[in-house]
Amino acid sequence: MTFGNFTRRRAGVAVLGLVAALTLGACSSEPTVSASGTSGGGPTQAPPPAAKPASVTTSPAAGAKDVAPGSPITATVAEGTISSVTLTNPDGKQVQGQASADKKSWSATEELGYDKTYTWSGQAAGSDGKTVPISGSFTTVKPRRQMAGSLNVGDGQTYGIAMPIALTFPSKVTDKASVEKALSVETTPKTEGSWAWLNGDTSVHWRPKEYFAPNTTVKVNAKIYGVDMGGGTYGRQDISSSFTIGRSQIVKGNTQEHRMQVIRDGQQVQDFPVSYGLDSDPGRVTHSGTHVVMSKHATYSMSNPRYGYTDVNVPWAVRISNNGEFIHGLAGSIWAQGKKNISHGCLNLSPANAKIYYDSVLPGDPVEITGSTQQLSSKDGDYNDWTYDWASWSKLSALAS
Template identity: 80%
Template structure:
């Protein structure tokens, strides 16, 4: 082969290479780009279709025996609520409001017992389509409505041992449901617990230790709509906010025949006392932590068992429901500080009784030691401090 022939052959191969390159370029999967820099016509991803709105209800549509204290709510997924109305059997609209994103609407007032409520309105989906808001539910019709009453009041000031007592006219069967409707908030935070007493007709809350002076307390019993068992439901909510005052503790010893008043850690009074006759179980002053329940400038006392009625005493401070008071009695001054002769009360001179009376707050603890009989859970409404903390905590219906 001559040089010329070889050159021509190589030139032919080069031309074929160019053609092949052009052919490969035409079949390439790379997209073509137009002058604007965008895809000139390749396939595009298909956008998902918008979902229609889905409406749900709490309580569920068609629900029966609904507790009226719980809020009713309508919610929407994949859309917003355009309008919502809930009406009672008389056509009256129930108050309510939508959420900021218009995805829920909730009632803002309690419903009534034994009524049927009807939803109406519309929801709009992301696809622009509208679906109706509709359906109904009915609330429970109680066999009985029960009222609870608190022992504490708004704006009041109480002593450091004050228990919170919520009482009912009869035994509560569903104690757990009632207890879940109760709350106690304190500032500063205070550990405490509820306990069921008095044959389940009363539930008390007390702190683990005495309250700190100045504690702010709010008790809230959301009883309306709460099941109490046996077809009974709460009639209305009750609440109270109060303050714990200074620390004042009475420390009394039946053997020493004395009583000291300690305020904020300092003794401010020291009186001679005549306690109950220790040799008679019916007259002995009980040892243990009593709580001041009330005070009276004069009080009429009767005890037919011991043959006296309508004996008026001055400056009487009740410390239990078993007949124990701290009060003045001029007739026993000779025994005060020397001998115990009373029928269970702490006898002071009228002047000393007045000094103590003027210092008292309901809820002040009175700690008595030295006698042969101990205060027990049978000794009236405020026996809360006769339990140690472990025993007290177990009396909660939610303990476990």
């Protein structure tokens, strides 16, 4: 009996507890929380970004003076887009330009003039729906001097596999880094190469790390107009050239063997007897090293007053250095060709053999000489590019790290 009463009391307590729980659930003001941690009714959305006025930046900044015409000329907008923009010169002529696809920037696409004031005008629309003006002006520099450069390579020409690209100026360039940044070389196939400053910083050359691959196409661009060259000197005009590298032809010669081989596309096609410069005289010995064919002449007048001759005409002359070294014909030394060295530094061939070689030559062909007591160096003229190993050559760039 006692057990039964105890059981009934517990049951009553349980019922009351259930009623209380139901009552609490019905009356509570606390929100229900899902397993994901969000309130009932689904996830909340972030408020939209606040609308902002457009912010316009022009480069050069408004009021800037002595601006290099070759520097980037741009207008950009943050928190909005460009509705309209013009840049005009002192005569009211509009500068040509191009807007970006998203209308957030505009860039000039034509060269500006020296010593001129340019004025911005236009509007930009902000995300707040309001417009702000694009305005301001800047003045380009008045150069103390303008300087032009000249390239050694011509449009549509074909050159040998060792051909350096040379951009030469009439006087020293003091801001070499600025000029070098304006230079580019594009090749197909892609070719590793580097610029180097030579000849007292009056010339900058580009050469590949290794010889060009045959049939490479090359385009060089020197966008130096408006570029600060240092000391108040600025570039006068841009210059460019597109050319092709031809077949591979390499001359190899050892002065002690008195022979000269012509290697074309990896195959030896000629082996000529030759007389090199007299070994016993440092002033006459042919220099060892990689020469580069610079030009060729059906006849050429040779003079060397130091050694007592002037105006000696020779046939089929191929210049391989500015120090007076040529490959040319000379009937008077046929007796020595293939036997001994008697020339004044040139490679003497018979006129018949000289003509065969002459007809095959391209400017830029390498001529690799070994065996002599004197080495080709930077003192030996304009095309001494291959006298440097790659590490040394790369350090001659103004942008070398």
